[in-house]
Amino acid sequence: MAVAISGCAVAPATTISIGANSVNYTEDYIHEYSIRKLGGEHYGIGGTQVKPFSLGGASSGDCCARLPDIGQRIKIVWKIGAFHDLRPQWKTYSKDVxxxxxxxxxxxxxxxxxxxxxxxxxVEAEFVEGKKWYPANPRTDAAFSGKRIMRRKGE
Known part of the structure; x- marks a missing residue:
């Protein structure tokens, strides 16, 4: 099988092969996040050290996994705390999206x-086709190019 531009293996038609990237539009420090099935099982993909928006906010994550296609639901679980907080001090949040x-x-x-x-x-999760990554796609957040342009959910 061919390897994708993003380095991901080809997936069946009911899934998408992805690498994860993240943007933090808050002033929380996100120590880690993971992408999971609705039942909580890990897909084996996520990211770490997502800085607050004022410090750039953009972060790359893991590669690669097969996830449900557009229109289907996944669970995002993330842990926040101050930069120097120890793991027991982190707060965990989760949202089905x-x-x-x-x-x-x-x-x-x-x-x-x-x-x-x-x-x-x-939180929201948006698929962007590999060949349409920034700057070719206005849906790709400006934070990935070092620009701090605030965005709201659904924009």
Whole structure:
């Protein structure tokens, strides 16, 4: 099988092959996050050390996993705390979200899942096709290019 631009293996049509990236639109320090099935089982993908928005906010994560396609639900679990807090001081949050994004033009979708963290412990997950990554796609957050442009959930 061919290897995707993002380095992910080709997936069946009911899933998308992705690498994870994240943007933090809060002033929380996100020590780690994981992408899971609704029952809590790990997909084996997530990220760490997502800085507060004022310090850049963008972070790359793991590669690669097969996840449900656009329109299907996943669970995001993340842990926040001050930068120097020890693990017992971290607070854990979790939210079930629907994967949003434009359907792929490819028969075997490959790309990135952008996990966006917002105030009030809101989160969203958006699929961006690999060949349409920034700057080719305005859906790719400006934070990935070092620009601090605030975004709200659903924008």
């Amino acid at each position: 629907v994967i949003i994004g434009e359907p792929s033009t490819e028969s075997k979708p490959e790309g990135y899942l952008i996990i966006r963290f917002f105030e009030d412990h809101e």
